[in-house]
Amino acid sequence: MNEYGVVLESGAVRFERLLPGSVERVWSYLTQSEKRGQWLASGAFDLRVGGQAEMLFKHSEITDETPPDAYREVHENGVRSTGTVTRCEPPRVIAFTWGGGGEPESEVEFELVPKGEKVLLVLTHRKLANKAEMTSVSGGWHLHLGLLEDLLTGSPRRGFWSRLKVLDAEYAARYADLSEPGKG
Template sequence: MITTNSGTYLELDDARPAVRFQRIYDHPIEKVWALVSDPAGLAHWFPSPEITLELTPGGTVTFSGDPRMPESSGRIISVDPPRRLAFTWGGDELHFDLEPLGEHRTRFTLTNVLQDRDTAARNAAGWDLCLSALDTHADGRPAEDPHNGPAASWDELYDGYVAAGLPSGAPVPGKG
């Protein structure tokens, strides 16, 4: 796995704020697709440990099992197997874009379109931890549970994103 974008803040063409991450995996696109579109794959790294998806535009996505967050649901915005999946989560949008790089490599891009600009550093720190768990799982190595990982690591990542100038200040679930 190669990290080509470890987490950046940007404003999209329509001026919506977002954070973006990018990885290159030494796996075919079908394997990476299963990690982002199959509940069994998502369970290893996604913030909500229990997720269901109706993989059709307008389909429902449910998120549960996180003691810091109430159960919620979203909608599938777009799905184009094995290249693109986008859905709503709270007021945000998550876009997973996959691009084959030959037969055995895949570029993975996660774009979290933010409802609120001040969530950028918070969300980037969370995604950084989750994507580390994805990286580990994709490589077949045992990983710490991304849902109950060390808080100090999140705090350090958050402080780093704030120092890098990402907008911050939003409340952090489970922290007062």
């Protein structure tokens, strides 16, 4: 399975990971603060449409690597983000708005599909405002989903900050020929 995100349409990227099951186990790593905080961000999710999705991105809790200067604040002190649950079908689908960095709100959707003893996780991030945002979230999701995969398989954690610059450059190259979202 390709680890890289793919562009679905203008302003939307999708990632797929085949993870060790069960669906309920993977669901818990998406929706429970303590488990989600090990690979993405902690924070309470009110699991109903219209409920609040709180996240505290504190990267010192997911990696021991020294961050680049630009990310020192999020690494050490964390950054809070609040969204609204737009779809919730436990234990298969959770979607919520995603705001940040001064960009308009986008939407993240996780879908879980049983595949024998494994689970196909499909992550779709839509309504991304421009190629720079698509590149940024793609590199970020690539890294964070790698950490989730490591947790679920019991593998040693792969690098995070040490891989960011390379992934950002790879996604920028992959998206170079795309038109800006909303412009064709």
